[in-house]
Amino acid sequence: MGHELQDIWFSYGDRSVLSGVSLELESGLFHGVLGPNGSGKTTLLDLISGHLKPNKGRVFLEGRAVDKAARRELARKCALVPQDFRVNFPFTAAQVVMMGRYPHIGRFGAPSQEDWDMVEEAMESTGTRDFAQRNVTELSGGERQRVVFARALAQNAETLILDEATSNLDVRHTLALMRLAADKVREAGLTVISVMQDINLAARFCQSLLFLKNGKAAAHGPVDDILTEPVIQAVFEVKSKVYFDETIQRKQVVFL
Numbered sequence: 001m002g003h004e005l006q007d008i009w010f011s012y013g014d015r016s017v018l019s020g021v022s023l024e025l026e027s028g029l030f031h032g033v034l035g036p037n038g039s040g041k042t043t044l045l046d047l048i049s050g051h052l053k054p055n056k057g058r059v060f061l062e063g064r065a066v067d068k069a070a071r072r073e074l075a076r077k078c079a080l081v082p083q084d085f086r087v088n089f090p091f092t093a094a095q096v097v098m099m100g101r102y103p104h105i106g107r108f109g110a111p112s113q114e115d116w117d118m119v120e121e122a123m124e125s126t127g128t129r130d131f132a133q134r135n136v137t138e139l140s141g142g143e144r145q146r147v148v149f150a151r152a153l154a155q156n157a158e159t160l161i162l163d164e165a166t167s168n169l170d171v172r173h174t175l176a177l178m179r180l181a182a183d184k185v186r187e188a189g190l191t192v193i194s195v196m197q198d199i200n201l202a203a204r205f206c207q208s209l210l211f212l213k214n215g216k217a218a219a220h221g222p223v224d225d226i227l228t229e230p231v232i233q234a235v236f237e238v239k240s241k242v243y244f245d246e247t248i249q250r251k252q253v254v255f256l
């Protein structure tokens, strides 16, 4: 079991975005969600995390309807790293990471030592401790993205939902963040659902890929089965050569 989508239809006004998507994202795996711009990837994540409600169909998490769960309960189960995190108020980086603990702290409660320890650990693992006391409004795009990732780790949820979470990161920090997410899957049994533009990065770190095209699931399954030249042609309309890279022991793609 995991996240199950049953015949999901979704429109923004009269703009139809998803039409009849049914699939299951098994728990304990690193899932990559790929597809052309505007194909509905972010919308799909928002439906999975309960931030949007489908016009038709239902989303289930471990067999339970997401629209029946309280916001706080969902926040304890799913941590979201949005594509673009902006705040106007000058919170410090540490305060933003502590926001990840709010779903665990009672309404009128104060952070416990355990909450502070988890914030510290999340900042340590994302290399954000150096700017813990700086205002997030003054951080660079990549620094801010790592702080928001730390917030999601501090949330200690079973599912980590990443929306192009490495789009502003340099290659070293991109690899570090992907490795961290993959370690959480392997060692702690987390589920990661990650929208990614970089197919090679997805092929390297994900176990399962979902390709969206024109509001439908065009292909979905284990990386080795799904990542093929015909699928890339059908989804992105580009020619490619898919090969097995001996160095990283993963399929990779060269675009022609």
Ligand SMILES: Nc1ncnc2c1ncn2[C@@H]1O[C@H](COP(=O)(O)OP(=O)(O)OP(=O)(O)O)[C@@H](O)[C@H]1O
Binding pocket: 012, 015, 017, 035, 036, 037, 038, 039, 040, 041, 042, 043, 044
């Ligand atoms: N709030 C909104 N109101 C109206 N239309 C929207 C809204 N958000 C997204 N859309 C439209 O819905 C479609 C799907 O958007 P979505 O952000 O889910 O795509 P995406 O696959 O994540 O795209 P990208 O790769 O560019 O990030 C697009 O055509 C977009 O213009």
